[in-house]
Amino acid sequence: MDFDLSEEQRMLKESVDRLVAERYSFEQRKAYGKEAEGWNRGLWKQYADMGLLSVPFEEKYGGFGGGAVETMIVMEAFGRGLVLEPYFATVVLAGGAIRMGGSEEQKKAILPKIADGSLLMAYAYAERQSRYDLADVLATAKKDGAGWVIDGEKTVVIHGDCADKLVVVARVSGGQRDKDGLGLFIVDAKAAGVSRRSYPTQDGVRGADITLKGVKVAAGDVIGEAGKAWPLIECVSHSAIAALASEAVGAMSAMQDITVEYLKTRQQFGVAIGSFQALQHRAVDMLVALEQGRSMAMYGTMMAEDPNAEERAKAMAATKVQIGKSAKYVGQQAIQLHGGIGVTMEYKVGHYFMRTTVMETQFGDTDHHLAALARAGGLVSAAG
Amino acid sequence: MDLRYTDEELAFREEVREFFRTELPEDIRRKMINGQVPVKEEINRWQKILNRKGWAVPGWAPEWGGTGWDAVKLHIFKEAMHLAPAPEPLTYNVNMIGPVLIAFGTEEQKKCFLPGIANLDIWFCQGFSEPGAGSDLASLKTRAVRDGNDYVVNGQKLWTGTAHEADYMFCLVRTDPDVKKQKGITYLLIKMDTPGISVRPVVTLDGVPHTNEVFFDNVRVPVKNRVGEENKGWDYAKYLLGNERIGIARVGLSKSRLNRARERAANVTVDGKPLAENSRFRERLAAIEVELKALEITNMRVIDEVKRSAGNAQDPKASILKIKGSELQQAATEVLVEVSGRDVARSETGFLMGDEPPIGPDWAVTAAHNYFYHRADSIYGGSNEIQHNIIAKAILGL
Ligand SMILES: Cc1cc2nc3c(=O)[nH]c(=O)nc-3n(C[C@H](O)[C@H](O)[C@H](O)COP(=O)(O)OP(=O)(O)OC[C@H]3O[C@@H](n4cnc5c(N)ncnc54)[C@H](O)[C@@H]3O)c2cc1C
Numbered sequence: 203m204d205f206d207l208s209e210e211q212r213m214l215k216e217s218v219d220r221l222v223a224e225r226y227s228f229e230q231r232k233a234y235g236k237e238a239e240g241w242n243r244g245l246w247k248q249y250a251d252m253g254l255l256s257v258p259f260e261e262k263y264g265g266f267g268g269g270a271v272e273t274m275i276v277m278e279a280f281g282r283g284l285v286l287e288p289y290f291a292t293v294v295l296a297g298g299a300i301r302m303g304g305s306e307e308q309k310k311a312i313l314p315k316i317a318d319g320s321l322l323m324a325y326a327y328a329e330r331q332s333r334y335d336l337a338d339v340l341a342t343a344k345k346d347g348a349g350w351v352i353d354g355e356k357t358v359v360i361h362g363d364c365a366d367k368l369v370v371v372a373r374v375s376g377g378q379r380d381k382d383g384l385g386l387f388i389v390d391a392k393a394a395g396v397s398r399r400s401y402p403t404q405d406g407v408r409g410a411d412i413t414l415k416g417v418k419v420a421a422g423d424v425i426g427e428a429g430k431a432w433p434l435i436e437c438v439s440h441s442a443i444a445a446l447a448s449e450a451v452g453a454m455s456a457m458q459d460i461t462v463e464y465l466k467t468r469q470q471f472g473v474a475i476g477s478f479q480a481l482q483h484r485a486v487d488m489l490v491a492l493e494q495g496r497s498m499a500m501y502g503t504m505m506a507e508d509p510n511a512e513e514r515a516k517a518m519a520a521t522k523v524q525i526g527k528s529a530k531y532v533g534q535q536a537i538q539l540h541g542g543i544g545v546t547m548e549y550k551v552g553h554y555f556m557r558t559t560v561m562e563t564q565f566g567d568t569d570h571h572l573a574a575l576a577r578a579g580g581l582v583s584a585a586g
Numbered sequence: 587m588d589l590r591y592t593d594e595e596l597a598f599r600e601e602v603r604e605f606f607r608t609e610l611p612e613d614i615r616r617k618m619i620n621g622q623v624p625v626k627e628e629i630n631r632w633q634k635i636l637n638r639k640g641w642a643v644p645g646w647a648p649e650w651g652g653t654g655w656d657a658v659k660l661h662i663f664k665e666a667m668h669l670a671p672a673p674e675p676l677t678y679n680v681n682m683i684g685p686v687l688i689a690f691g692t693e694e695q696k697k698c699f700l701p702g703i704a705n706l707d708i709w710f711c712q713g714f715s716e717p718g719a720g721s722d723l724a725s726l727k728t729r730a731v732r733d734g735n736d737y738v739v740n741g742q743k744l745w746t747g748t749a750h751e752a753d754y755m756f757c758l759v760r761t762d763p764d765v766k767k768q769k770g771i772t773y774l775l776i777k778m779d780t781p782g783i784s785v786r787p788v789v790t791l792d793g794v795p796h797t798n799e800v801f802f803d804n805v806r807v808p809v810k811n812r813v814g815e816e817n818k819g820w821d822y823a824k825y826l827l828g829n830e831r832i833g834i835a836r837v838g839l840s841k842s843r844l845n846r847a848r849e850r851a852a853n854v855t856v857d858g859k860p861l862a863e864n865s866r867f868r869e870r871l872a873a874i875e876v877e878l879k880a881l882e883i884t885n886m887r888v889i890d891e892v893k894r895s896a897g898n899a900q901d902p903k904a905s906i907l908k909i910k911g912s913e914l915q916q917a918a919t920e921v922l923v924e925v926s927g928r929d930v931a932r933s934e935t936g937f938l939m940g941d942e943p944p945i946g947p948d949w950a951v952t953a954a955h956n957y958f959y960h961r962a963d964s965i966y967g968g969s970n971e972i973q974h975n976i977i978a979k980a981i982l983g984l
Contacts, residue, residue, distance in 0.1 A: 470722040
């Protein structure tokens with residue numbers, strides 16, 4: 203067992219931590235949020251220059267050649283900074299679909315553009331009725347000569363408003379909730395038939411509801427084999443969960459630090475409120491929850507690309523459950539221990555809480571994953 | 587022992603429910619069902635309907651418009667109101683300043699203010715908390731100095747709900763800085779359009795300016811707007827804070843939210859079946875319902891004691907109601923978030939506060955807004971930690 207980062211990973215961590223510390227104060231973030239797209243293009247360029255936008259891509263596609271641990275490092279730092287740029291949507295989700303399931307041509311055409319910051323992407327998978335069932339897809343893809351025609355509606359597509367290209371999940375065959383019969387399609391966001399309605403989200407970024415009407419997709423823009431995308435869809439969601447877990451750890455550790463600092467400085471009844479044992483113990487329980495979450499984020503990171511799909515699915519469900527539980531506790535207590543200032547937009551701690559609340563609804567909530575894990579037989583086996 | 591309502595109480599409940607069914611304006615009911623925030627005009631309109639019926643201020647002394655209902659009936663009324671669901675009458679008016687003036691105001695103040703408070707022609711806000719005086723309210727610093735027939739007020743209040751909409755503030759100010767902190771506080775009624783007052787909104791996590799910062803720069807307040815005696819303000823404030831016992835648990839509000847959650851869950855599909863039929867979900871809901879039932883009965887027990895003591899007891903058991911009540915109100919907002927799933931991600935402040943049509947399903951888009959805002963339920967009015975301290979000391983003798 204080895205919890206140490208390699209030399210390269212340590213350097214990555216140092217540079218991304220420094221970037222967030224220097225460029226993502228609460229005030230700076232507020233300013234980025236006011237820009238047209240709700241984030242900062244200059245920073246995006248900087249991420250590209252630092253190699254962050256290509257962290258999980260192979261070197262031959264202009265990538266950094268990292269794995270899940272490198273993504274963990276970036277996401278944790280971004281969680282601490284509540285980073286607004288479309289990293290998760292572009293690099294982890296859509297980029298992940300192409301990295302893990304794309305053809306040689308697709309990787310060559312797309313990954314370098316993600317890496318250099320010139321291409322933004324989003325992952326359009328969820329639908330109004332689908333809740334957290336990744337296989338519940340009504341959008342259809344019908345054969346049209348050599349290519350395909352897509353019709354359907356996708357909902358709450360994070361950063362779907364600014365994406366240049368979308369990865370769309372659509373049904374080629376089968377019933378509404380069949381795992382068989384799904385396909386992943388690369389769709390130009392400006393293609394005829396694509397319309398987007400965008401809005402701000404609770405966690406300070408933007409999302410879009412996207413309607414696709416008779417959208418034509420060339421044969422070369424199908425990821426993998428149309429109708430056989432289920433294993434890839436699962437892989438994307440597992441990388442997503444690992445990334446979200448690390449982001450949540452970053453957000454939780456920030457809430458912990460901010461709260462402890464506040465307990466030391468806020469005075470009531472002539473003393474620092476941190477001198478009240480009731481609050482000390484609560485802060486300790488927050489730390490326990492954070493460390494439990496951190497451990498499972500590490501476990502999730504380790505298992506995110508495990509070749510054993512069954513074990514991987516269980517591990518990722520377990521990760522999401524623990525993160526959901528921990529983040530809810532840490533977030534609620536962080537606010538409570540601040541008193542009134544915790545529930546205002548003017549103070550940073552509430553923004554972390556809003557982010558982790560939205561995270562709970564991304565790629566399945568605690569209940570969804572607890573049920574999935576229970577159905578799969580739980581985690582602890584006779585072998586330990 | 588009989589925990590059931592009497593026939594008379596049941597008949598009363600039916601009468602009250604019928605009133606809410608027929609008299610609550612449909613547009614307001616709709617907003618409440620959706621979890622939207624009622625605006626000033628709506629709260630105003632509803633209060634005037636209640637007042638015409640004679641039910642605007644049921645808990646007040648009958649000579650000032652109270653109904654003379656006992657504690658059980660007041661409880662029945664409040665629960666029916668939450669279940670309607672109707673907006674709560676402006677608490678600063680009905681539960682706070684009104685009873686204080688009835689108990690401690692001069693005849694002139696009562697005549698001048700009480701009818702307008704009941705009919706909401708005069709809108710009050712509560713200026714107690716300050717940046718440095720939250721849980722430790724008695725350490726407040728806003729200063730008032732006597733100058734002829736006026737007090738001159740300087741300082742700052744924080745968290746003042748509806749200050750930007752209010753006509754008056756009831757305000758605690760320091761008039762004697764040289765005595766024990768509770769002894770030098772005076773209770774003033776300050777007109778909000780007096781020169782020298784400025785109000786800055788403080789937006790809460792739901793995106794709504796629920797609170798404000800209020801600054802006083804040489805604000806002149808006539809001495810006749812002092813409540814009771816100079817330097818006795820703390821006693822009146824304590825009376826006020828102990829006054830809201832019957833409604834504090836808000837059992838009806840939590841029930842109303844759980845009803846909503848169940849209705850909505852019928853229209854959400856999980857594993858091919860309605861969420862409302864999902865056994866895990868039902869168990870979670872049932873577990874909250876058990877606690878809520880227990881709280882309802884605890885609430886009735888406290889109410890019964892209030893009734894027997896003719897309303898004079900300052901019962902520390904009210905702190906149990908505040909702790910459990912706020913926890914269950916918050917639990918119900920969490921269930922609504924859970925039911926609404928991914929749709930909570932959209933921030934729809936325009937719909938929450940006004941008439942903008944929602945992008946997401948109207949029943950889902952307010953869930954996260956409300957979850958965020960109601961984290962404050964365990965913070966204001968004496969935080970739950972402070973309530974624990976009260977119980978430890980006053981009930982357990984620790
Ligand atoms: C939405 C909202 C609306 C409000 N509306 C009004 C209003 O209209 N008018 C008004 O006057 N005020 C209002 N308040 C203020 C409210 O009453 C205060 O927020 C509350 O008293 C807590 O004070 P504080 O925020 O300064 O927190 P603090 O007192 O600083 O408390 C911070 C933390 O320390 C804990 N703590 C403090 N002392 C102790 C102790 N002795 N033992 C253990 N723990 C302790 C608290 O429980 C809390 O967790 C409002 C607040 C909110 C959030």
